[in-house]
Amino acid sequence: IVDRLKSSGLWRTKGLIGGKWIDAYDGKTIEVNNPASGDVIASVACMGERETKDAISSAYDAFSHWSKLTANDRSNRLRNWYNLLLEHKEELAQLITLEQGKPLKEAIGEVGYGASFIEFFAEEAKRIYGDVIPATLSDRRLFVIKQPVGVVAAITPWNFPLAMIARKVGPALACGCTVVIKPSELTPLTALAAAELALQSGIPPGVLNVVMGDAPKIGNSLVASPQVRKITFTGSTAVGKKLMAGAAETVKKVSLELGGNAPCIVFDDADLEVAIKGSLATKFRNSGQTCVCANRLLVQEGIYEKFTKAFSNAVQDLKVGNGLSEGVAQGPLINEAAVQKVDSFVQDAVSKGAKVLLGGKRHSLGMTFYEPTVIGDVKNEMLIASQEVFGPVAPVLKFKTEEEAIQIANDTNAGLAAYIFTNSIKRSWRVSEALEYGIVGVNEGLVSTEVAPFGGFKQSGLGREGSKYGMDDYLEIKYICMGNM
Ligand code: ADP
DSSP states (O other): OHHHHHTTTOOOOSEEETTEEEOOTTOOEEEEEOTTTOOEEEEEEOBOHHHHHHHHHHHHHHHHHHTTSOHHHHHHHHHHHHHHHHHTHHHHHHHHHHHHOOOHHHHHHHHHHHHHHHHHHHHHGGGOOOEEEOOSSTTOEEEEEEEEOOEEEEEOOSSSTTHHHHHHHHHHHHHTOEEEEEOOTTSHHHHHHHHHHHHHTTOOTTTEEEOOBOHHHHHHHHHHOTTEEEEEEESOHHHHHHHHHHHGGGTOEEEEEOOOOEEEEEOTTSOHHHHHHHHHHHHHGGGGOSTTSEEEEEEEHHHHHHHHHHHHHHHHTOOBSOTTSTTOOBOOOSSHHHHHHHHHHHHHHHHTTOEEEEOOSBOTTOTTOBOOEEEESOOTTSHHHHSOOOSSEEEEEEESSHHHHHHHHHSSSOOSEEEEEOSOHHHHHHHHHHSOOSEEEESOSOOOOTTSOBOOSGGGEESOBSTGGGGGGGEEEEEEEEOOO
């Protein structure tokens, strides 16, 4: 498969600066691994400060041209990019599975999902409306126009190597901004392939640049540059806080999509089948490695036994293996550190009285595979419930009342996604409104879509991605007052 991908025209291993594919200036490279086998699949440019500065300059220079194109023109080019992404769905999905590990079916889903942001924002490009405000003096006319913020730095994680980029670059380019992307060093190949398709689609040189390698060095250069007007980041809360603090020096705009600690609340009055299906989908998608994955299953005492039994049975059926193999539902975790973290959380829970109902250890396949796991009798203070596990482990907590469930659910610094399962419409509203979360799924485990706003309360982040609101983060509002008319 690697050989086929190498000859596809999408196999890029250099950075993209000003429309040119560039090696690291000191020739350094970094290896990209297949987490399912440990094989090295590529060596890519390992860049740092100097390359980042040049990428910022390219983006800065390109801004004056790109931001002045008509909205229609930018829209058409984004639409071309969307079409090319879909045309190359198979190859992009294979790249995602190779470097990230998720099952091919999920990778194909990610390409469709990622591309949908480019399509959506190609359309939104044409709807950047202003306002005319009734003036307080009769000889004045007051206007509001919206303008692109300027050069955007987009720092993205490895769990959705394509979609996290599309979600940021789509609206940025639609608004007329130019971008420097820093993909995760673990999954650069998908980002580079997408950038190649952007070039082919008529997005001019310099409008979209990609640098990768030394994350802190690149990150610091992006944050320090006065030419970069906005940082948009998806990743860990710790790095997000650092970037936000760094951005203060130049008062950049900041959008952050950080960690979650999603509660998935199953009430006694839930439809058991719907609850099992929804919890399974939200917990085990991408082997639990998404920030909207259920991190804690809160199950009411009346349905607890029935639910844990049926849920464990369903989890047992998940096939673990190489994402490229037929029928596999659970790929490997991204790296050894991830498995160690997951395993240490499981050990911590067990040592504090939780019970392993299924799995609970590394998978016999070795590498970074972990057994899909269900743990009962979990308490909210255990690491497995208070920290983001980011792995295929479902901790189940028992609760008595709705008030108690809401209290446990909100007892965290995170506030990204939450899920509730109930057949009561009153309870749906009551609990949805009480949850301190940016996204609530009611009787539904998969809620992400390009047409709806994605983002968190509290320490889960700032700003929203997707939907009409996703444009706001890339626009400045300008008030124009015409006097003495
Ligand atoms: P994750 O837990 O998802 O790996 P990280 O926050 O470590 O979360 O990574 C998300 C992105 O942030 C990646 O592109 C990574 O390279 C980048 N990153 C990590 N450390 C820094 C840093 N100090 N400055 C800027 N970016 C960073």
